[in-house]
Amino acid sequence: MDVLYFAWVRERIGQPKETVETTAPTVRDLVKELRGREERYAAAFADLDALRVAVDQELTDFDASLAGAREVAFFPPMTGG
Amino acid sequence: MDVLYFAWVRERIGQPKETVETTAPTVRDLVKELRGREERYAAAFADLDALRVAVDQELTDFDASLAGAREVAFFPPMTGG
Amino acid sequence: MDIRVQAEPFDLGAETAAFAARQQGMGAVVTFTGIVRDPPDGGLGAMEIEHYPGMTEKAISGIAAKAATRWNTGDILVIHRYGRLAPSEMIMMVATAAVHRAEAFQAAEFLMDYLKSRAPFWKKEIGEQGADWVAAKADDEAALGRW
Amino acid sequence: MDIRVQAEPFDLGAETAAFAARQQGMGAVVTFTGIVRDPPDGGLGAMEIEHYPGMTEKAISGIAAKAATRWNTGDILVIHRYGRLAPSEMIMMVATAAVHRAEAFQAAEFLMDYLKSRAPFWKKEIGEQGADWVAAKADDEAALGRW
Numbered sequence: 001m002d003v004l005y006f007a008w009v010r011e012r013i014g015q016p017k018e019t020v021e022t023t024a025p026t027v028r029d030l031v032k033e034l035r036g037r038e039e040r041y042a043a044a045f046a047d048l049d050a051l052r053v054a055v056d057q058e059l060t061d062f063d064a065s066l067a068g069a070r071e072v073a074f075f076p077p078m079t080g081g
Numbered sequence: 082m083d084v085l086y087f088a089w090v091r092e093r094i095g096q097p098k099e100t101v102e103t104t105a106p107t108v109r110d111l112v113k114e115l116r117g118r119e120e121r122y123a124a125a126f127a128d129l130d131a132l133r134v135a136v137d138q139e140l141t142d143f144d145a146s147l148a149g150a151r152e153v154a155f156f157p158p159m160t161g162g
Numbered sequence: 163m164d165i166r167v168q169a170e171p172f173d174l175g176a177e178t179a180a181f182a183a184r185q186q187g188m189g190a191v192v193t194f195t196g197i198v199r200d201p202p203d204g205g206l207g208a209m210e211i212e213h214y215p216g217m218t219e220k221a222i223s224g225i226a227a228k229a230a231t232r233w234n235t236g237d238i239l240v241i242h243r244y245g246r247l248a249p250s251e252m253i254m255m256v257a258t259a260a261v262h263r264a265e266a267f268q269a270a271e272f273l274m275d276y277l278k279s280r281a282p283f284w285k286k287e288i289g290e291q292g293a294d295w296v297a298a299k300a301d302d303e304a305a306l307g308r309w
Numbered sequence: 310m311d312i313r314v315q316a317e318p319f320d321l322g323a324e325t326a327a328f329a330a331r332q333q334g335m336g337a338v339v340t341f342t343g344i345v346r347d348p349p350d351g352g353l354g355a356m357e358i359e360h361y362p363g364m365t366e367k368a369i370s371g372i373a374a375k376a377a378t379r380w381n382t383g384d385i386l387v388i389h390r391y392g393r394l395a396p397s398e399m400i401m402m403v404a405t406a407a408v409h410r411a412e413a414f415q416a417a418e419f420l421m422d423y424l425k426s427r428a429p430f431w432k433k434e435i436g437e438q439g440a441d442w443v444a445a446k447a448d449d450e451a452a453l454g455r456w
Contacts, residue, residue, distance in 0.1 A: 007359055007431035008442050057364035059427065073361060073429075077445035080360075080389065080430030081263070081343055081401060081421055088212055088284035089295050138217035140280065154214060154282075158298035161213075161242065161283030162196055162254060162274055162410070174329055179322025182342055182399070191342040192417075194410065195329055199336040252329070263341065263421055264452075270339075271414055305411075 001066070003030075005044070006075035009051065012044035027053050027072065028062040044074070052077055082147070084111075086125070087156035090132065093125040108134050108153065109143040125155070133158055163230065163238050165222045167213065169245040174252060181239050181257040188236040188259040190266035194274055200249035207288050211244045211253065214282035218242070225276040233269040235260050240273065242283065275305045310377065310385050312369050314360065316392040321399060328386050328404040335383040335406040337413035341421055347396035354435050358391045358400065361429035365389070372423040380416040382407050387420065389430065422452045 003020045005013045024030035031048070034041040045051070048062060054073045055064050066072065084101045086094045105111040112129070115122040126132070129143060135154045136145050147153065166172075174195055182191045198209045226238045236259035243253055256273045260266040277283075285296040313319075321342055329338045345356045373385045383406035390400055403420045407413040424430075432443040 004361070006361055006429065007433070010359075054361070054364060054429070057361070057367055059368070073364070075361070075429065076431065076442065077450075078426055078429055079432045079443045079445050080428040081425035085214070087214055087282065088286070091212075135214070135217060135282070138214070138220055140221070154217070156214070156282065157284065157295065158303075159279055159282055160285045160296045160298050161281040162278040173326070175322035175324075175326025177322075178325045178340065179320070182321055182344070185344070187347055189344055189346040191340075191344065193325065193338075193340045194414070195338040196410070197329070197332070197336055197338065199408065200334055261346065263343070267341070267414065267418055267421075274410055274414075 001069060002071045003034075004071065004073035006073065008076055009044050009074050013040055022066075024066055026062070026066060027055065027060070027064050030066060030072065031062065050076060082150060083152045084115075085152065085154040087154065089157055090125050090155050094121055103147075105147055107143070107147060108136065108141070108145050111147060111153065112143065131157060163223065163226050164240070165219060165226060166241045167215075167218050167222070168241070168243055171243070172241045172252065172255065174255060177239065177241065177255065178257060181237065181259070185236045185259040187261070188266075189261050190263040191257065191259045192263075192266040192270040193255060193257045194270050195255045196253040198247050198249050198251050198253060207290060208249075209247045209253070210286040210288055210293070211247065212284045212286070213242075213244045217282050221281045222277065225273060225280060228276075229258070229269045229272050232272070233258075233260055233265040235265065235269045238269070238273070240277070242277070242281070244283065246288075272309055275302070275309065278302045279306060310370065310373050311387070312366060312373060313388045314362075314365050314369070315388065315390055318390070319388045319399065319402065321402060324386065324388065324402065325404060328384065328406070332383045332406040334408070335413075336408050337410040338404065338406045339410075339413040339417040340402060340404045341417050342402045343400040345394050345396050345398050345400060354437060355396070356394045356400070357433040357435055357440070358394065359431045359433070360389075360391045364429050368428045369424065372420060372427060375423075376405070376416045376419050379419070380405075380407055380412040382412065382416045385416070385420070387424070389424070389428070391430070393435075419456055422449070422456065425449045426453060 004017050055069050085098050136150050239257040258266045258269040386404040405413045405416040
């Protein structure tokens, strides 16, 4: 599964994209796995309220299923316009 | 005093402007005088709710004083924009 | 404040670009353009716009000054035409600038609501069957209530 | 529907004029333009806009489609830039057309409210003292509540 990071999440993780082998059933489970990996993940995912998530380029929430997902992206609240 | 007419008021009166000698203290008194003149005035001023008035180019109401006024204009509700 | 009442057409693109370019420290520009509609039934041949020279400029300046005080706008542009206009011709435009988007939108809507009902213009629709003065809408008068 | 996500500048005047010219039977055109502000204290050196290629276009198309359904708009144009922008450069624009003015204004405000908080763009302000990601405002999230 491709995992993408944007804005300060990308800066904390230190890369824009990586491929992750996971059987995590939901986004929240994936976040738990990533947090356990390295300090930079724990830092990036410290406060889920400050984060948003998209699965296959659709905005969703942390309880969303990852069944069949090809791409998950984590980022702060958007500031377009 | 110059009296101006616009839109369908101008069409009913048959002219855009005339000079009127009057001592009418208010717009309403002036309207009474004009109504008494000729049928075309009575027709134009039949329904005051359908009319608006400006004294010296400021929108006002029919009870406005004419003391010192140089120009009075009668017209239907505006449809700009 | 740039207020123009004219018979001539105006160049919406050039006016919008020039307006945006001359703003300083503004984050938002809003424009509104009113166009003579060509209804599907093809009834409208032309629109004739009458106005009250002298009072028109004063009334629009007063409306723009109120908007500028209320929303701390950067600048305001109003161009309004009079005379005979064909379908799809532009009748008028306003442009507003402000630091934030909500202010620019509100100032533009305020200007439009007041121009509709408080600036001395009258529209006449000229069709094949004759000509009719456009009646003021209760909605337009009611719209002023929100400001 | 014309949606463009690009690094290049756009020509506000030409886009606005072309948009208005291609509408049929519409009485109202509204445009909004967002500009990089140059604050009075001169702190802002540049703005860097990051986005999520692929999702950005999808998200904007979805927002525009919602607006078009809700207000029966004539057409919708959205141009949004990414990359590094200097103060007074234009960040983005939207244009809407509708039969009546209220619909054109509402569609444009709806687009802006949703673009602010639901399209995957992130702004970073780059000053002399360093760079900071712009924080999302509670106001912007709250603005969605009105639709």
